[in-house]
Amino acid sequence: MRRPLLAGNWKMHYGVSEGVALVEALSADLTDLSDRDVLVCPPFTLLGSLAPLLDGTAMALGAQNMHYEAKGAYTGEIAPQMLKELGCSYVILGHSERRQYFGETDELINRKAHAALAIGLKPIVCVGEVKAERDSGQAESVVVGQLRGSLAGLSAEQLRGVVIAYEPVWAIGTGDTATPADAQAMHARIRAELAALSDQATADAVIIQYGGSVKPDNVDELMAQPDIDGALVGGASLKAADFIRIVRFK
């Protein structure tokens, strides 16, 4: 059985006081969760302040990006160990905003995935097609290509430590979510590809999240799909009541 993983990606929102207030609101409510995992991924600058507040709660801490090198002259970058020592257990890699605005490639994301796993951070590897690719019938081939490139060289054991987030780019921040049936079809295709890259038992163990305008009013139907194991939530994770409702999907 796969344990659902509901994650909030705060992107470049909130300073320390707003972040602390949000985590306090979440932790006051989310006290009774035994069948699902919850994760918050704030900006780097909040990690140190939020880690002690999350300690002992049902929520884990994750980062939104990292470098693949352990240290060095990489101005402005953050190393995997720096995240670990702040209490992160997850790191989002290859989000479409990283791919689109910062030129991240599958090869780079693959280096980061290897580096994260080597140090015991769980990578959330993001894949997803843009609108033109979906409209031209290329969505599956684009996503499969991203998977093969981003996961290259990972053993079956390593793949079990990876989370995949399928985020159709046209659904991010637009309110235009994929239909549950379309999302399920892509998740099943992703799982089939994971099986091809390793074996069926490994593929069956991997958490595949959906992301793209997940809201309180669509989460239940999305989470009811057999291959949707969680959500990577942007905008709605910034509001305590909305994120709590998403975490408490039925």
Ligand SMILES: O=C[C@H](O)COP(=O)(O)O
């Ligand atoms: O990482 C989260 C996704 O980009 C989804 O963002 P959104 O929920 O605001 O559409």
